[in-house]
Amino acid sequence: MTTIPDQLNPPARRRRNARLLLALAELVGACAEAAAEVYRTIAAAPPTQQALKVSPLACVQVSYTAAPLLEAARQEDDVRWPNAVARERAQSLHAHAARCAVARATDFLEGPAVLGVPVPTAEQGAAMALAEAGSEVAALWRDDPEQAVARVRELAAGGELVPDEILDAATEDAVTIGLLALQGVRGAAEPSIAAERCLGAVPYFALAVTLAGVDLD
Known part of the structure; x- marks a missing residue:
């Protein structure tokens, strides 16, 4: 069997991530x-025991270690796939430039901003467009994966967005919501609430697994 080098054959997302x-x-x-x-x-x-000594320490520890764990994993993936990273950055820069051009054209057509109301720069608008696309796809995926796939293709059709970067943004959206749920553990009034909030983050991390590993083709 002939192995195709990484630089010629982009890895599947489940390998890349x-x-x-x-x-x-x-x-x-x-x-x-x-x-x-x-x-x-x-x-x-026992049922007769009135006072219970229950510690939420394990839940709190997870809430503090989750973000560093995921960031380290992302960095390890990047080190493992340098050619894929370079390719993704080139595609992202091209799409980002296209989004900036669209943002500038929109600003020109809409005219001057309302006095006192800050207007996003073209760069900010481009970043917002990607983040919004990711949030939309992540929300759709929870209810209807097929519709979410169709939406990714629709968003990427104009060239301002790349399918993989949309899926990456959707993954990041799911991860962020999960991490926010874990942050709520630290302010829980009692251990059982901390446990509930800890479990509340699980569906978002599970969704992130799906989004980070899916290939549309």
């Missing part, structure tokens, strides 16, 4: 285990 997928899967397990530790203590107590 393998360390991120692993970290997300481990994070799902860590959230479940941290919550289980809270419920395990409660379940082990």
Whole structure:
């Protein structure tokens, strides 16, 4: 069997993002285990016991370690696939330039801004367009993956967005919501609430696994 070099054959997303997928899967397990530790203590107590000493420490620890874990995984993936990174950056720069051109044209057609109202620059508008596309696709994917796939293709049809960068933005959106859910663990009034919030992050990390590993072709 002939192996095609990385520079000629872009890796499947599940290979390209393998360390991120692993970290997300481990994070799902860590959230479940941290919550289980809270419920395990409660379940082990006899019915006659009134005061329970339950610690949310495991949930809190997950909330602090999640973001660094995912960032390290992303960096490891980039190191593993340098040619893919270079290719993605070139495609992203081309699409970004196209979005900036669209933003400038829109500003010209819409005329001067309302006095006192800040107007995004073309660069900011381009970044916002990608983030909004990612958020839209992530939300659609939760309810109707087929519709989400169709929307990715529709968004990419004009050349201002690249399918993989839309999926990456959608992955980031799901991850961000999950991390925000974990941040809520730290302010929980009691351990059982901390456990609930820890588990509440799991669906978003699971969605991120799907988005980070899917290939449209």
